[in-house]
Amino acid sequence: MELRPYQINLLNKTRKAYLQGFKSPCIVAPCGAGKTVIMSDMAKKATEKGNRVLFLVHRKELKDQTLNTLKWWGADMDYIEVGMVQTIVRRLEKTIKPNLIITDENHHALAKSYRQIYDYFPNAKLVGFTATPIRLNGGGLGDVNDVLVEGPTVDELIEWGNLAPFKYYAPKLVDTDNLRIRAGDYVKKDIEDLFTNKIYGDVVAHYNKLSKGKKAIVYCSGIKQSKEVAKVFNENNIPAKHIDGNTKKEERDKVIQDFRDGKILVLSNVDLVSEGFDIPDCNTTILLRPTKSLGLYIQQSMRSMRYKEGKTAIIIDHVGNVNRFGLPNLDRKWSLETKPGSNETEPAENPVKQCPECYSTLLSNYVFCECGYEFKVEEKEVEIIEDAELEEVTESFVINTKGLEFESPDECKSMKDLSEYAKARNYKQGWVYFQSKSRGWI
Known part of the structure; x- marks a missing residue:
């Protein structure tokens, strides 16, 4: 029960x-960095001083996991309340006033329910934990947090033996001759059209080729697709099960336990098995869900990277998400500020939604609310291009923005910035000249 050096360093930087006067730090650490242990240590130290702690999570599974870790770490549970946001917000007047509010998966903290809790306890110190400190629409968390406390990179955790190394397989951009180029880069809509509602490659064949006999989590776009995926794996004598937000808890728990025990090899789902899901001997992630959300991409693609001795994680991306975001170990520059071009009014994706009848907060893939309200779901047909071959992705395969302070030309503030941007993308220097001239810099 000892913290790792980088975990101690994160706690010291937060303290x-x-x-220094900050009241709401956001601690940033990659998936698999042991955030629950760090939070438990922080809560334990707070209770040792007689302070009360309110621990916010957004899913029942995370609540159970957090309670177990807090007890294992030796925290005084008489001073700690662990609650789901959708429960706490309905019983604020019955919640004992906390001195510290810890928010797990802090990238959800801009939701109305979270902010109601923060506003109800204005004198409490806040701290949030996340691997992806960005709003769902790509903006910053500056409306809730006032400072970022950043931990180690993915590559450092791999080097130190805290995360498994990985290999990434994806379809190469096809028919690039037909893609339009604007401002020295492919037009984003053309790239989206290549991959939206398309799955490249035979899913079972690539699993057998790249990770046969290993545990795999499959992320699908909808319930219908997820059930079909599980069916196809079973027809090929590969034990598989589907679960979704409406699967009864007893059944869902049994399926997940069977996956842990190796009774099934493939667990197919829709956004359910992501945040906080920890099975170290899960070797493979299969992405069948195109996304515009960087946070969701990182949470799902890295799900197989929990450390186990001798393991190399396999990420099989059938929908080209890597072409939008780069590899999971890309060294990203985070900020609390909203980036240029972020959509402030319409999030690209939202992993949670609110019931219009009882106002409970639910995962976006739930069809029924506890109150009985039914969300109408229309699933789009998916085109499967089975003869497509996936190949291993290296850093040279995708745009290399590692170490850059900007992710688009709009963020460049000088010719030097433009030159670095162009070099990372193998653009010709003529692009820098025309970009600079159009801005009046030359």
């Missing part, structure tokens, strides 16, 4: 932030 320093409070001493």
